[in-house]
Amino acid sequence: xxxxxxxxxxxxxxxxxxxxxxxxxxxxxxxxxxxxxxxxxxxxxxxxxxxxxxxxxxxxxxxxxxxxxxxxxxxxxxxxxxxxxxxxxxxxxxxxxxxxxxxxxxxxxxxxxxxxxxxxxxxxxxxxxxxxxxxxxxxxxxxxxxxxxxxxxxxxxxxxxxxxxxxxxxxxxxxxxxxxxxxxxxxxxxxxxxxxxxxxxxxxxxxxxxxxxxxxxxxxxxxxxxxxxxxxxxxxxxxxxxxxxxxxxxxxxxxxxxxxxxxxxxxxxxxxxxxxxxxxxxxxxxxxxxxxxxxxxxxxxxxxxxxxxxxxxxxxxxxxxxxxxxxxxxxxxxxxxxxxxxxxxxxxxxxxxxxxxxxxxxxxxxxxxxx
Amino acid sequence: xxxxxxxxxxxxxxxxxxxxxxxxxxxxxxxxxxxxxxxxxxxxxxxxxxxxxxxxxxxxxxxxxxxxxxxxxxxxxxxxxxxxxxxxxxxxxxxxxxxxxxxxxxxxxxxxxxxxxxxxxxxxxxxxxxxxxxxxxxxxxxxxxxxxxxxxxxxxxxxxxxxxxxxxxxxxxxxxxxxxxxxxxxxxxxxxxxxxxxxxxxxxxxxxxxxxxxxxxxxxxxxxxxxxxxxxxxxxxxxxxxxxxxxxxxxxxxxxxxxxxxxxxxxxxxxxxxxxxxxxxxxxxxxxxxxxxxxxxxxxxxxxxxxxxxxxxxxxxxxxxxxxxxxxxxxxxxxxxxxxxxxxxxxxxxxxxxxxxxxxxxxxxxxxxxxxxxxx
Numbered sequence: 114x115x116x117x118x119x120x121x122x123x124x125x126x127x128x129x130x131x132x133x134x135x136x137x138x139x140x141x142x143x144x145x146x147x148x149x150x151x152x153x154x155x156x157x158x159x160x161x162x163x164x165x166x167x168x169x170x171x172x173x174x175x176x177x178x179x180x181x182x183x184x185x186x187x188x189x190x191x192x193x194x195x196x197x198x199x200x201x202x203x204x205x206x207x208x209x210x211x212x213x214x215x216x217x218x219x220x221x222x223x224x225x226x227x228x229x230x231x232x233x234x235x236x237x238x239x240x241x242x243x244x245x246x247x248x249x250x251x252x253x254x255x256x257x258x259x260x261x262x263x264x265x266x267x268x269x270x271x272x273x274x275x276x277x278x279x280x281x282x283x284x285x286x287x288x289x290x291x292x293x294x295x296x297x298x299x300x301x302x303x304x305x306x307x308x309x310x311x312x313x314x315x316x317x318x319x320x321x322x323x324x325x326x327x328x329x330x331x332x333x334x335x336x337x338x339x340x341x342x343x344x345x346x347x348x349x350x351x352x353x354x355x356x357x358x359x360x361x362x363x364x365x366x367x368x369x370x371x372x373x374x375x376x377x378x379x380x381x382x383x384x385x386x387x388x389x390x391x392x393x394x395x396x397x398x399x400x401x402x403x404x405x406x407x408x409x410x411x412x413x414x415x416x417x418x419x420x421x422x423x424x425x426x427x428x429x430x431x432x433x434x435x436x437x438x439x440x441x442x443x444x445x446x447x448x449x450x451x452x453x454x455x456x457x458x459x460x461x462x463x464x465x466x467x468x469x470x471x472x473x474x475x476x477x478x479x480x481x482x483x484x
Numbered sequence: 485x486x487x488x489x490x491x492x493x494x495x496x497x498x499x500x501x502x503x504x505x506x507x508x509x510x511x512x513x514x515x516x517x518x519x520x521x522x523x524x525x526x527x528x529x530x531x532x533x534x535x536x537x538x539x540x541x542x543x544x545x546x547x548x549x550x551x552x553x554x555x556x557x558x559x560x561x562x563x564x565x566x567x568x569x570x571x572x573x574x575x576x577x578x579x580x581x582x583x584x585x586x587x588x589x590x591x592x593x594x595x596x597x598x599x600x601x602x603x604x605x606x607x608x609x610x611x612x613x614x615x616x617x618x619x620x621x622x623x624x625x626x627x628x629x630x631x632x633x634x635x636x637x638x639x640x641x642x643x644x645x646x647x648x649x650x651x652x653x654x655x656x657x658x659x660x661x662x663x664x665x666x667x668x669x670x671x672x673x674x675x676x677x678x679x680x681x682x683x684x685x686x687x688x689x690x691x692x693x694x695x696x697x698x699x700x701x702x703x704x705x706x707x708x709x710x711x712x713x714x715x716x717x718x719x720x721x722x723x724x725x726x727x728x729x730x731x732x733x734x735x736x737x738x739x740x741x742x743x744x745x746x747x748x749x750x751x752x753x754x755x756x757x758x759x760x761x762x763x764x765x766x767x768x769x770x771x772x773x774x775x776x777x778x779x780x781x782x783x784x785x786x787x788x789x790x791x792x793x794x795x796x797x798x799x800x801x802x803x804x805x806x807x808x809x810x811x812x813x814x815x816x817x818x819x820x821x822x823x824x825x826x827x828x829x830x831x832x833x834x835x836x837x838x839x840x841x842x843x844x845x846x847x848x849x850x851x852x853x854x855x856x857x858x859x860x
């Protein structure tokens with residue numbers, strides 16, 4: 114398939130990002146601005162559509178992403194509008210999906226692949242860690258592999274085994290991969306486009322329990338930024354920047370993806386007790402924006418990391434270690450971590466005992482404030 | 485089978501037409517000719533019980549009692565027919581939809597729902613039933629099946645010269661799984677090691693929304709040709725043909741002659757799971773076509789035609805099915821929520837310092853709530 118052929122695909126896809134799409138995912142349109150109210154799933158859907166409109170080399174691949182629109186409907190409508198050449202229902206083989214995406218990327222395509230559930234990514238682990246992550250390094254920078262791997266991840270939805278896992282640290286431990294996770298519809302819309310524009314492989318972890326949360330999305334912002342980049346930084350820098358989700362002065366609460374909402378709830382409750390909590394949405398796990406993290410911790414002197422993944426050997430361990438290395442003398446209390454246990458993800462009956470909860474985060478806030 | 489697609493009904497081994505007429509197949513007739521009327525009634529009863537349980541589980545999910553259900557609706561003949569030939573040390577590796585096979589292995593069917601209610605990941609003792617846990621990671625268990633089969637061979641359970649004492653492994657998976665690397669590796673390992681394993685593929689025509697035509701250009705059984713493995717395609721909605729073909733295959737494997745791949749062409753009459761909506765990707769006409777080929781109705785038509793489905797038997801099975809539904813409902817609702825400390829059980833066979841530390845922390849943490857309540 115040549116570039117000419119794929120350009121035809123785009124010519125046949127009508128309209129622009131803001132004009133249509135995902136009607137069933139969309140709450141309502143507030144005319145006349147570029148701001149829309151979307152769910153996280155709808156925002157990612159709109160972001161994918163915008164990226165496909167912008168770049169004819171963007172192709173989607175995955176299991177059930179075509180007529181069905183994906184099991185979470187994140188690709189709904191795209192198969193109909195862009196056709197089966199650009200929205201590809203693949204055979205049921207995750208290694209095959211990622212492996213073939215690498216080959217396509219080597220010819221200048223930008224494959225965005227969907228792994229149906231977190232727990233099913235492991236057949237592709239070999240391709241991701243030994244090929245995708247290393248090709249740029251092995252070729253002394255001659256080969257770029259701009260593959261985006263979308264992974265609905267984390268728990269809290271009452272699912273069966275293998276459908277609630279948080280494997281981000283396994284991938285963050287692999288040099289060569291960028292790891293990001295949006296927590297809001299705005300970030301879902303923006304970051305998926307930044308991820309696609311990035312020349313590096315990006316693992317895009319989508320907090321599935323937050324798919325139906327609604328929020329306002331300004332669809333113009335990211336387009337302006339990507340157009341301004343014109344192939345320079347490709348949005349990678351912006352995508353990797355942490356966001357202060359709620360300012361505070363006593364404790365820095367670090368969260369990402371599914372735990373950002375929990376962190377904000379915790380901050381609100383703590384505020385009633387007179388504790389001022391700053392919530393930072395990391396957005397990127399590899400790299401971590403330590404400029405933002407350290408600036409906050411140096412002000413508050415206290416840090417807590419909250420993630421669903423097991424605490425042992427997790428993202429929180431890396432953050433705590435870096436804070437100890439770079440802000441030790443600013444600390445008023447040990448850095449604490451709230452997260453999953455060193456057990457497999459339990460049956461759904463017990464998932465809320467396993468997952469970080471409001472009580473457990475508040476407990477940690479009390480503990481660091483006791484110092 | 486050259487030149488036909490993966491959904492072709494051409495060349496399928498069939499001993500019962502879809503209207504319930506008994507037909508002959510020269511190669512497999514010897515494996516069906518001694519089937520008695522009692523056997524046939526038993527097939528019918530077990531298919532009915534499986535469906536009754538399955539329908540009840542679907543209802544329970546709709547009522548919010550289960551997180552999810554994976555219906556076996558329409559695949560009863562493939563499951564009951566194949567499992568009906570198992571005996572002795574035979575060992576089963578199911579995927580996650582083999583409720584009919586579970587019944588045949590003596591699993592108390594409602595117990596399966598502990599998993600789908602979110603109480604525990606595995607709901608039975610595999611060794612007690614020679615029936616492994618359900619595996620949700622598509623195709624992963626196919627390799628376990630091969631290793632288990634090789635070990636059975638090393639342990640003298642295969643080709644011993646005493647056919648009644650010999651055993652083999654049967655491994656179930658679906659059409660989608662045949663695309664997985666693990667399954668292709670399993671075929672290779674089984675073939676080169678002459679492992680006593682039968683791969684039983686239920687081609688139910690859909691991997692969630694994707695037609696088998698997205699997995700293969702040729703019949704799935706032909707995958708085995710590439711590794712030099714015996715294979716056969718059977719009408720998966722014909723319980724007699726499935727029984728005959730699987731009986732041959734298991735005898736072949738038990739004798740030490742090597743692995744076999746069986747492809748049973750059937751149809752997933754329901755959704756992939758209760759979370760799925762098949763109207764998005766298949767037609768009513770397609771569903772109607774296959775409803776006419778319902779495996780239970782087919783055997784019923786045959787038994788009726790030969791005058792061997794007496795009223796009192798039908799009534800007794802109907803009563804059993806009703807009882808199955810009632811028992812399933814009552815069982816699910818009677819289970820207490822398992823204690824929280826189960827999160828920390830069985831992660832390792834021997835104590836692990838990290839898990840124990842977290843368990844201790846958790847118990848103390850939980851106790852603070854009890855203290856708080858006590859103080860009120």
